[in-house]
Amino acid sequence: MARALMSGDGSGFERFVEHFRTKIFRYTWLMCGDREDAEEVSQETMLKVFRKFDQLDTPEHVRPWIFRIARNECLMKRRKSQFAPEVELSLDDFIPAFQQEGEHRKLEIADWSALPDQDLLQGELRDVIAGAIRELPDTYRSVVLLRDIEQLSTEATGQILLLSPEVVKTRLHRGRLALRKKLDAYLGRKQEQPGKEGGA
């Protein structure tokens, strides 16, 4: 789509707009947490994209290039609305406790093997994931969204967020650990419920 538009062929214009407007809307919705802001940021991003379209160097770079513009728009929106202090996540906060069972060590975590694949993204769990992503501090959330939701490379993510690959890796890992911990707490609560019912 980007290649055609770059060569002046507008036949894919509508598809390009809808594809990226939806992507940017979802990214900003998870970043800003507000539907109205997400609508505004996605429209403003698309306008900037087309105003600067001659600055796109190759079609292969279109996704990181657009997300870079979206990220800047998002930051501007946040500056206007609220000041969010930066929070640093420490690795030690995510190392689970160990318990001794006879001669064996066991982690104090939920039973993840009990999570059936078909239930992965249904109903309540979807809301839990969305909530867990939104609760991540901004610096970690932006990396997780680009690396794990958009599945961009470490390098492309670094280019969008103006971070070195090493910083992207560190923030991604801590963001993932924070999400794992929140999902673990949710699974733990779910697994306690049937036991209580069964024992009654």
Next chain:
Amino acid sequence: MNRDQIPPAASQDCREVFALLSEYLDVELPPEECSRLREHIERCAPCVEFVESLKKSIELCRKFQPDAVPGPLPEATRQELLAAWKKASS
């Protein structure tokens, strides 16, 4: 060392796994470091459990797509986008 002989707390090796696990799973570690971690994970039951939980958590994120969609694009905005593209492409 077999599983029964592992000391009863997060050992230095376990801590290293926790610290480097995303890079390990993303195949972004140097080969020798990757081998060292794999060797530890294979003989450490708590690390296996933690690796599996993080893998599943990442998988959930990768499969997750927000179901929210933007409202319809106003015609005036669409025309504005089209005009901006035509101007930049001319």
